[in-house]
Amino acid sequence: xxxxxxxxxxxxxxxxxxxxxxxxxxxxxxxxxxxxxxxxxxxxxxxxxxxxxxxxxxxxxxxxxxxxxxxxxxxxxxxxxxxxxxxxxxxxxxxxxxxxxxxxxxxxxxxxxxxxxxxxxxxxxxxxxxxxxxxxxxxxxxxxxxxxxxxxxxxxxxxxxxxxxxxxxxxxxxxxxxxxxxxxxxxxxxxxxxxxxxxxxxxxxxxxxxxxxxxxxxxxxxxxxxxxxxxxxxxxxxxxxxxxxxxxxxxxxxxxxxxxxxxxxxxxxxxxxxxxxxxxxxxxxxxxxxxxxxxxxxxxxxxxxxxxxxxxxxxxxxxxxxxxxxxxxxxx
Amino acid sequence: xxxxxxxxxxxxxxxxxxxxxxxxxxxxxxxxxxxxxxxxxxxxxxxxxxxxxxxxxxxxxxxxxxxxxxxxxxxxxxxxxxxxxxxxxxxxxxxxxxxxxxxxxxxxxxxxxxxxxxxxxxxxxxxxxxxxxxxxxxxxxxxxxxxxxxxxxxxxxxxxxxxxxxxxxxxxxxxxxxxxxxxxxxxxxxxxxxxxxxxxxxxxxxxxxxxxxxxxxxxxxxxxxxxxxxxxxxxxxxxxxxxxxxxxxxxxxxxxx
Ligand SMILES: Nc1ncnc2c1ncn2[C@@H]1O[C@H](COP(=O)(O)OP(=O)(O)OP(=O)(O)O)[C@@H](O)[C@H]1O
Ligand SMILES: [Mg+2]
Numbered sequence: 139x140x141x142x143x144x145x146x147x148x149x150x151x152x153x154x155x156x157x158x159x160x161x162x163x164x165x166x167x168x169x170x171x172x173x174x175x176x177x178x179x180x181x182x183x184x185x186x187x188x189x190x191x192x193x194x195x196x197x198x199x200x201x202x203x204x205x206x207x208x209x210x211x212x213x214x215x216x217x218x219x220x221x222x223x224x225x226x227x228x229x230x231x232x233x234x235x236x237x238x239x240x241x242x243x244x245x246x247x248x249x250x251x252x253x254x255x256x257x258x259x260x261x262x263x264x265x266x267x268x269x270x271x272x273x274x275x276x277x278x279x280x281x282x283x284x285x286x287x288x289x290x291x292x293x294x295x296x297x298x299x300x301x302x303x304x305x306x307x308x309x310x311x312x313x314x315x316x317x318x319x320x321x322x323x324x325x326x327x328x329x330x331x332x333x334x335x336x337x338x339x340x341x342x343x344x345x346x347x348x349x350x351x352x353x354x355x356x357x358x359x360x361x362x363x364x365x366x367x368x369x370x371x372x373x374x375x376x377x378x379x380x381x382x383x384x385x386x387x388x389x390x391x392x393x394x395x396x397x398x399x400x401x402x403x404x405x406x407x408x409x410x411x412x413x414x415x416x417x418x419x420x421x422x423x424x425x426x427x428x429x430x431x432x433x434x435x436x437x438x439x440x441x442x443x444x445x446x447x448x449x450x451x452x453x454x455x456x457x458x459x460x461x462x463x464x465x466x467x468x469x470x
Numbered sequence: 471x472x473x474x475x476x477x478x479x480x481x482x483x484x485x486x487x488x489x490x491x492x493x494x495x496x497x498x499x500x501x502x503x504x505x506x507x508x509x510x511x512x513x514x515x516x517x518x519x520x521x522x523x524x525x526x527x528x529x530x531x532x533x534x535x536x537x538x539x540x541x542x543x544x545x546x547x548x549x550x551x552x553x554x555x556x557x558x559x560x561x562x563x564x565x566x567x568x569x570x571x572x573x574x575x576x577x578x579x580x581x582x583x584x585x586x587x588x589x590x591x592x593x594x595x596x597x598x599x600x601x602x603x604x605x606x607x608x609x610x611x612x613x614x615x616x617x618x619x620x621x622x623x624x625x626x627x628x629x630x631x632x633x634x635x636x637x638x639x640x641x642x643x644x645x646x647x648x649x650x651x652x653x654x655x656x657x658x659x660x661x662x663x664x665x666x667x668x669x670x671x672x673x674x675x676x677x678x679x680x681x682x683x684x685x686x687x688x689x690x691x692x693x694x695x696x697x698x699x700x701x702x703x704x705x706x707x708x709x710x711x712x713x714x715x716x717x718x719x720x721x722x723x724x725x726x727x
Contacts, residue, residue, distance in 0.1 A: 169727060170727075204727070207567075207568045208567055208568060208726075209564055209567055209568065209726060209727075210726060210727045211722055211726045211727070228570055229472075229475075229570040232568065232569060232570040233570050235568070237568050239564065241561070242561075243560070243561035243562055243564045243565070244562050244565065245557070245560060245562040246560065247493075248486075252486075253565075255482075256482055256483075256486055256565070257565055257569070259478055259479060259481070259482025259483070260479050260482060260483070260565065260566055260569035260570075260571045261475070261479070261569050261570060261571075262472070262474065262475020262476065262477075262478045262479050262570070262571075263475075263478065264478060265478075304565075308569075
């Protein structure tokens with residue numbers, strides 16, 4: 139049986155009233171050394187969302203998560219979790235939040251099981267229920283067989299999974315993960331994705347994650363905010379963001395060419411990169427079918443094709459460049 | 471957080487702290503037993519008979535309460551400062567900070583660990599002392615309450631030290647340069663009535679003197695000072711240190727960026 143996770147009547151009511159899972163208002167942070175990490179962030183994440191927070195190194199993502207999870211004191215603005223101010227109603231806010239930090243922060247001398255059980259205890263969950271939840275999440279995250287191991291002997295990927303189990307043991311309604319898949323192998327990354335998707339699909343858990351893998355954001359997140367130098371520079375749905383890309387470049391493997399490929403066919407720009415490889419740009423109003431047909435008309439047969447770069451990656455670089463040229467780049 | 475949840479959180483943290491010092495008993499429980507046994511052998515057994523009676527008691531009997539108290543003070547303090555500092559250092563203090571456990575629970579949880587270890591070591595040293603001498607307890611209530619309150623007080627001290635500590639050196643500074651001198655000069659090994667006037671007056675500013683004497687009164691029934699003064703001093707210090715610790719936790723000193 140779920141303990142905290144099942145929405146209470148009050149929460150169903152507040153969801154109906156449009157109370158967001160996370161609401162940041164003009165959130166600011168100036169570190170004691172004078173460094174301005176956040177310059178007034180406004181962000182609203184709706185209940186049930188799968189939200190991506192992207193941004194280059196040092197953008198302020200972990201700082202924002204630190205403030206939301208009471209590990210960093212804000213210097214301006216406010217933060218609310220399901221309508222509860224994190225400072226004025228800490229109990230109401232904190233019990234609804236689970237955090238997976240960017241860096242390992244458990245006691246390396248405790249066992250996997252102790253770490254998860256103790257965390258449940260800090261949330262005031264009775265021991266019996268804590269054991270049930272602990273078993274459930276350790277099993278789901280494939281750590282149950284290692285529950286008696288001292289945590290510092292775990293591999294990097296297991297440590298991440300342990301931190302996810304620890305963040306979920308009190309059944310939070312909002313789960314924030316700071317780069318959960320950094321340094322995790324492909325197979326494990328995929329299984330984490332499936333796990334998070336399944337968790338989110340129940341509708342009870344809102345997920346926010348930061349990542350530097352844009353294909354991860356593209357495949358997981360419904361909405362994305364991009365943060366750069368302490369400012370939100372973009373906040374929209376993943377589809378809307380992708381739709382804004384005007385050109386997609388593809389790399390085509392083709393049958394050996396008798397002559398050099400033409401520079402354009404039927405309005406498609408081509409670049410030859412090797413004896414059997416071409417690059418083609420496809421505009422928004424063009425389709426791949428048209429491209430393949432046009433190439434076939436010119437006697438070029440396509441064997442396979444792939445995206446030149448991750449689409450979101452191009453968008454991302456574009457946005458950051460625009461932001462820098464808009465004059466937000468250089469100030470201290 | 472509601473009462474029930476707070477109690478569960480406190481029980482969890484207490485259990486964790488207790489498990490910690492029991493798990494590393496070779497570092498936490500064993501050394502004081504050895505050191506204090508040496509004190510009994512050297513000062514009590516070998517040198518003691520040449521010193522003769524102190525305040526009307528054999529020298530061995532005179533130093534037993536002081537040595538027990540010394541062990542309680544050092545171990546209560548050391549437990550909290552090292553446990554709390556390493557939680558900060560390894561960052562698992564964040565587990566508590568993200569949780570809704572109130573600051574009072576965090577403080578009480580760590581203090582309970584210090585008190586647990588302090589009293590356990592005190593008991594071990596008492597048992598060791600029984601090898602050397604037979605002590606009759608004059609007043610069990612005074613004995614127990616003084617040792618408990620002193621243990622709470624120094625656990626609080628260790629906690630505040632842990633909050634301010636930034637590196638491992640900071641954990642050792644206070645015990646070495648403040649705690650040890652205060653205990654050695656706190657009437658553990660001698661009665662202040664033996665001191666010249668000036669030094670006796672200076673000694674009166676040493677808080678440890680009051681605790682050692684109140685405890686000695688509980689066991690032997692003799693004291694250099696008024697034990698009501700001792701109680702007031704200990705209780706007042708607990709209040710001040712407790713409030714300071716809560717204030718620092720609230721401000722996030724040494725914890726939150
Ligand atoms: N404790 C601190 N004291 C001073 N400055 C800090 C502190 N923590 C972070 N910063 C600075 O704040 C800025 C934002 O850091 P933050 O960790 O939030 O970035 P991030 O977006 O999480 O980056 P990454 O993707 O590398 O994890 C950086 O310039 C960083 O150097
Ligand atoms: Mg970060």
